Amino acid sequence: MKLTIERAALLKALGHVQSAVERRNTIPILSNVLLSAERDRLVFSATDLDMEIIDQAFAQVDQPGQITAPAHTLYEIVRKLPEGADVSLSFTGEDPRLTVQAGRSRFNLPVLPAGDFPVMSSEGLSGRMSVDVTDLIRLIDKTRFAISAEETRYYLNGLFLHTVQSEGGAPRLRAVATDGSRLALAEMPAPEGAVGAPGVIVPRKTVNEARRLLDDAGEAVDLAISPQKVRFELRDAALTSKVIDGNFPDYSRVIPKDNTRIVMLDAKLFAKAVDRVATISAEKSRSVRMAIEAGRVVLTVRNMEAGQAVEELEIDYDGDPFELSFNARYLLDITDQISGETAEMRFGGPNDPALVLDPVDPDVQYILMPLRV
Missing domain, CATH: 3.10.150.10 (DNA Polymerase III, subunit A, domain 2)
Incomplete structure (x- = not known):
């Protein structure tokens, strides 16, 4: 693998995906980001096995290929490189390390095989809808502060996203969060495809990562939902996550x-x-x-x-x-x-x-x- 990429594009994409990587991992490959060079793109993937973030950036690819490198270390290196720099990434196989070079700076990072990197399946995501970015940001920002941090009641550790029928009969897409002491509810007219989609509890970490990605998402987000997973498809990025397996309480009673x-x-x-x-x-x-x-x-x-x-x-x-x-x-x-x-x-x-x-x-x-x- 050999390519050249602008430092700003590399930093932006790495910033999107590296936050999915936990600081402490007992499985070494989960500390790494998967780098896939293909045609004129460098695709980045990171996962903690519950959530996967994929992003991509334009690059001049001289030799396509795949390798994984330490996510946080690579991000910190790129962050400290001079603005406007062109960064070259190369892995030849002769040297069992990824070479990162910009100007007079050169780094050699340990790698792990791309074949060992876990990929999260997106099968079964049948409920699909296109949501305006501004509307989705509003749903998240108005409610996520009330998500519970108490692990014993795990079913409250996320945002309950579901559709309801309003009193006037029109369907609404609603987000609800509660920690037992307070409750936040926000809703909007249901987009096409929302009716019939299962209600899901989106984990706190997923909600926060999705919210970060929405700042660079363009005008609309394609949202795909199944009883087991949720997927946010943005301009160049995608976030796939497992949902919380539990029943959200009947909040209407309170x-x-x-x-x-x-x-x-x-x-x-x-x-x-x-x-x-x-x-x-x-x-x-x-x-x-x-x-x-x-x-x-x-x-x-x-x-x-x-x-x-x-x-x-x-x-x-x-x-x-x-x-x-x-x-x-x-x-x-x-x-x-x-x-x-x-x-x-x-x-x-x-x-x-x-x-x-x-x-x-x-x-x-x-x-x-x-x-x-």
Whole structure:
């Protein structure tokens, strides 16, 4: 294998695929990236056996071939090469190492046979749809913060992507994430092909890697889904991943239907106030008490060691007074997602979940459980 490629193109493609490679691997080949030189292209593949990322870049190929090299080491070398450099990659077989050369810099890297590199099958991906990149970015960004990191409830460690029928009868593509304390839901009109596709739980790592790739995806993404796998096909890249084998809980049961206490407030001012008073909160619970009454909300944090913080904000509310406590970090995560200036918060009883809506984006909902303190 022998080729020449621009440093920028090489760095971009390596950056896309190398993040799939775990830093610590008991299987040596999984630490490597598969380099396949063919015609005028260099194709890159990386996998952790649960997810595979493939990308490609234009290259001047003098001799086609395949080899694998350490993914993170190669990426760091290319990252530190001068901008605008032409990089030559060569592996002759006579020297059992990959030669990377740019200007006066020369590196020799250990390799492993391309035949040992595992390839993830994309068979059975029957449910296919084309999704606008902007819409898919919105679904991910509005919900992924609520994905659970608790490994015991593995079925919550991903984003539940599925289609539903709206009240008006039109199908919707919906993304839902929850960790048991909060829930985020975002939806959009279902693209052609979405109806009948199975609902899948896309793992957290896959969601994050797909989101990174979407920044360079062009206008649309082809999404293919089966009960076992999901595949994102972008301009030059493709991400294939296993989905979580489990049943996502019936989240519709926790969405409040009778929260009649409606509070309208300035989302940014509220977030800054919560952040300020939470400075002295206990690290574990980060509890913030909200005392709501006509025209105002009083935020209070009490910490036996650090003292007390109180801040008052004007709100649009004219009902009976009530109080609840919430995790400050969760409040901030949700207010960060509000697109406009105003957030709408709907409350029920003292132990009922709060419903947070975005008046600018009616297709998102957030549910937050109060703390019992």
